[in-house]
Amino acid sequence: MDKKVYSIDGKEKGKVILSDEVFAIEVSEGSIYHAIRNEAANRRVGTASTKTRSEVNTNHQKPYRQKGTGRARAGRRNSPVWVGGGTAFGPKPRDYSYSLPKKVKRLALKSILAMKASDDDVFKVVEDFTIASGKTKDLRVILHHFFTHERAVVIMKDDDMMLRRAGRNFPNVRFLAYNRLEAHELFYAKKVLILETATQELGKFYGER
Numbered sequence: 001m002d003k004k005v006y007s008i009d010g011k012e013k014g015k016v017i018l019s020d021e022v023f024a025i026e027v028s029e030g031s032i033y034h035a036i037r038n039e040a041a042n043r044r045v046g047t048a049s050t051k052t053r054s055e056v057n058t059n060h061q062k063p064y065r066q067k068g069t070g071r072a073r074a075g076r077r078n079s080p081v082w083v084g085g086g087t088a089f090g091p092k093p094r095d096y097s098y099s100l101p102k103k104v105k106r107l108a109l110k111s112i113l114a115m116k117a118s119d120d121d122v123f124k125v126v127e128d129f130t131i132a133s134g135k136t137k138d139l140r141v142i143l144h145h146f147f148t149h150e151r152a153v154v155i156m157k158d159d160d161m162m163l164r165r166a167g168r169n170f171p172n173v174r175f176l177a178y179n180r181l182e183a184h185e186l187f188y189a190k191k192v193l194i195l196e197t198a199t200q201e202l203g204k205f206y207g208e209r
Contacts, residue, residue: 003117018203019199019202019207022110022202023113035100036187041098046094048092049090050091053088056086106206109206112187116189116192122192125196126146126193128157128197136166136167136169149172150191151188152189152191153192156198157177163175178205179205
């Protein structure tokens with residue numbers, strides 16, 4: 001698959017050949033669903049907690065006498081039927097995370113990349129660049145040529161700390177290394193920018209296994 005390569009000022013620079021094993025495969029919707037669901041579950045914080053009747057701090061005195069009041073008999077105030085009593089079958093802290101087969105995760109990421117690469121308005125290959133100053137204003141000049149306020153993902157050739165630092169003030173832009181992609185971020189991104197070297201690294205990382 002051939003794709004245009006753009007310079008940092010938004011002008012067409014040349015072409016690059018993308019790996020068909022990554023960017024031209026048949027999209028697997030099922031694997032995408034499972035990958036996004038897995039990432040959401042792994043990020044979930046299971047700290048919700050309620051007290052059972054044995055954990056509610058009340059005295060153990062009988063609220064009122066057993067007979068003669070006309071009311072239903074009651075033994076303790078910590079019963080779930082009483083206001084301020086315990087909760088029956090309420091949530092307790094738990095771990096929602098689970099593991100996903102590596103082949104499913106890899107297929108999902110390749111499927112999303114292939115889906116994005118099929119749309120030239122969404123998928124752009126940009127020449128390698130970095131932000132030596134680490135300043136947001138320098139990065140904004142480059143990104144402005146490709147998108148403005150859309151939700152976007154920039155795929156880097158490595159974990160460029162200065163590029164990440166410059167992009168911290170963009171709430172809708174995520175910067176991901178080619179070997180640490182996230183299905184959720186890629187799938188919902190309206191724009192995907194990928195550095196030229198990262199395309200070759202993706203072909204090696206996902207295509208040869």
